[in-house]
Amino acid sequence: MNKDRSDVLQGTLDMLVLRALQLEPMHGWGIAERIEQWSERVLQLGQGTLYPGLYRLERQNFIRSEWRITDNNRRARYYSLTASGRRYLNESLAQWRRVSRAINLVLDVTAVS
């Protein structure tokens, strides 16, 4: 396993998936690719976490899914955000920013001293 690549942090998967879906509905493979791209290939979604995560988020009513036809005429399951998913994403992002900023502050202080 490449050291530069890391598994998605526990608990942040939901946020990443929802963020990926914020722009447009996507199928599972698309989501995985999108996250990998955006993270400059640092974050690789294990499929063993992606699909259980998707099914769980759907069960929690944060996303919904439907069959659509892809550009190259294939049938795929497309996921899209629900209203409560959008709300949940915003809350998670705010929370994440607050926490990561706090953590960075602490780390920076330690680095100085």
Add this chain to the structure above:
Amino acid sequence: MGAIADVLRRLRALVHRRELEERLDDEIRFHVEQQIEKNQRAGMAPAEARRQALIRFGGVEQVREQTRDQFRAAPLEHLARDVRYGLRSLRRHPGFTAMAVLSLAIGIGANTAIFGVAYAVLFRQSPLADPGTLVNIYEAESVGQFNPMSYPNIEDLRRGTTQVFSGIAASAFAVAQIDRAGTAATVMGEAVTGGAFALLGVEPQLGRAIQPQDDVSRGGHPVVVLSHGYWQRAFGGDPHVVGRTLKMGRRGYTIIGVAPADYRGGLPAVTPAFFVPMAMLNDVMGIDMLDRRFNHSMLVKARLAPGVTRVEAAHAASLVAAALTATRPEGWIPGERFELVPTSEVQVVPGVDPLLRAAAWLLIAVVGLVLLLACTNLASFLVARAVDRGQEIAVRRALGASRGALARQVLVESALLGLGGAAAGLVLAFALLALLLSIDLPLPYGMRLDLHLGLGWTTLLDWRVLAFTTGAGVMAGMALGLVPAIHGTRADLGSALKSGSKGSDAPGPLRWRNAMVVAQIAMSLVLLVGAGLFLRSWQQTLAVDPGFGRAPTSVLSVIMPATRSAPDAALQRTRRLLERFRTLPGARAAGLIWPLPLELSSSQTDFTIDGRRPPPGRETFRASRATVDGGYFDAAGMTLVTGRTFNDGDRSDSQPVAIISQAMARRYWPDGDSLGRILRRPDPAEADLMVVGVVSDVNVRSLGEAPRDVVYQSYTQGPPLPGASFLVRTAGDPARLALTLVGAGQEIDPDLRVMQAMTMAQHLATSRLPSQIGAFLLAAFAVLGMALAAIGVYGTVRYTVAMRTREVGIRMALGADAAGVARLLASRGLRLVLVGGAIGVAVSLVAARLLATLLFGVGTFDPVALTGAPIVLGLAACLAAYLPARRASRANPLAALRAD
């Protein structure tokens, strides 16, 4: 996100499961294909692109499984799957399944039935209000006595204890001749004091209860409350029964209410048919039951006044007793005391309770053993299954099934067996109960042993009993399933996979099975020995010669309505009855006696003899007493040893005479000079008696007792009899003659209250009842136990045979003869039987001592029972071991070799 919505979604997913599975498969396929295309675009060869894509994706199966976890109702679905799987695998082994379910059904069925009966008889209390403040009061001449009270004593006690008791309720059995639609029947009911229902907190289910204003003037309140059972039996549960009239004796009684179903009257287990006010007791019975202090027939309950302890109440009662002893009213026995016992501690009567409890615990222990036997069968079945499945389990574990999941599955399978056993056991329990309730116990006076409270077995099998059954079944299954669950799933994968399906000797589980077979044999041997002891005990009571009634004899027990006529008229009527009976066709001899020997009631008399000193601490000698006519001894088949019997010369104005038992003559006049001696009686109401004859001994109180001192008096000398039993010896059918006696008696005296008409054989059977019930119940359970043990042996031998199929094939191919192979295979089973038998005999010797109090005429070291039981069991076990062994030895060697 609500938890409920989540559950609903999961449940919905359960329904749309297939759809979801397909969707997931499509998504995964699409995902992998996208990756392949991407890889190809990156320049990979198609095969390599596919390989890399699959590697990249990871284990398809794992992803599928983990995702499934998200949409299914996991625990529920696991359970459903395990149940489905369990049912399927049980169906695949119908023989073993049937054996296990049958074993459990027998164990649970017997337990449920016995638990139900024991619960109804012993542990269910009448629904009395605030039972903690109720006490039962008895009279006692000495420690350990708990006699019913007499009405005058209750009145005195009531007056002297108003400070400590807020109320005293008394009840007495009332035997009434109830005339319905022209047919008269003797029915047992109860007379209760006016405040009894209110004091005990018993609310009628219909109409009103008997109240204090119903119990004021003697004979002035012809009202009756029906028991629930009698209301159902005689009136079909008619809701408009209140206000109708019930003809009891010659009077019509107005029905004012119906008692609740769970109220069992003053003496639990024997529910009266009706309740009348105490003031009507003499009217119903036709004799005086209320005015004589020596007539002990009242059961008494009292409620402690608020704040008063039982010790304080007992002290107040003892002051009343002391005052009575000081004033010595007629019929009060100086030194008598009142005994207070908390009502909640009394099952039936304190004197009888220990025996009842012993019997109940014995029964519970016996059925417990039967259940244990059934469980060991189930356990050995499960161990065998676990061994059979060793390889399957190893494969599934290697494929990634968790140990927990496998253990859960084994447990589910055992629980299924348990439930199946419980269900079948319940059916069996219903059948057993129906059988028990249909047994017509020869109880005197038309008493009904009301196990079912008139409601049938639906109430008997109430929720507690049902909970017991299902609990026992599931617990037994789960507990026993635990062993193979732990054992089987712990097995070392490598060796289990290598060992192949059959032929592995798997020493661990086999040792388990062997231990269980040994335990089974030992337990069933203990049961058999116990049953043997009880059967021997019963046989002994059959062999006992009570000293009377050996020839076919009819018995007519009546109450003599003497209160309504002058003593002379009563005497004349009795004489006419005797003459009529004596001249009936088929009658050989007729006589009367009161009280009938071996009946519930007994009578005693105190006397002194010139020149002999009574035993220390006593002022008088005491003997049993009976009143007879001159023809009784002949009718009862007794012999006159010396002197004469009573005759017409013995009148109220002639010398009072007595005939005594041979035992009494030997004790007081060992030289044989008893005739002409005088029995002086200190009670001024009783005349001194001159001994004019000696007759052979009889059993008076219990079968096989040591000969007693008995004083017989003539009915022509003394107060009018309250009742009598007419004995008519016959050459014909005594049962038919008994019915003739009823008609003939009522022709002469329309007021005659027939208590019962029966044969002497029936009467004697009643006194053998306890040992008979014990013997047959225990024998039945012992046979059940033996059957279970035989099933166990059979199963074990069959199992070892199955494991050694290949070996048998080789032996036979090499020329071993069938008989030798059968012997070889059976020998292992028989070794276990021997070990179990030895342990069983040892345990039996100890256990038999515990039975000593319940046995009659049999030592606890009874050679017949101790050799008979092992022989019977040994034969059954041999058969059980031989059958499967023989079958294996007849198998085609080639087929056996090819097995697997």
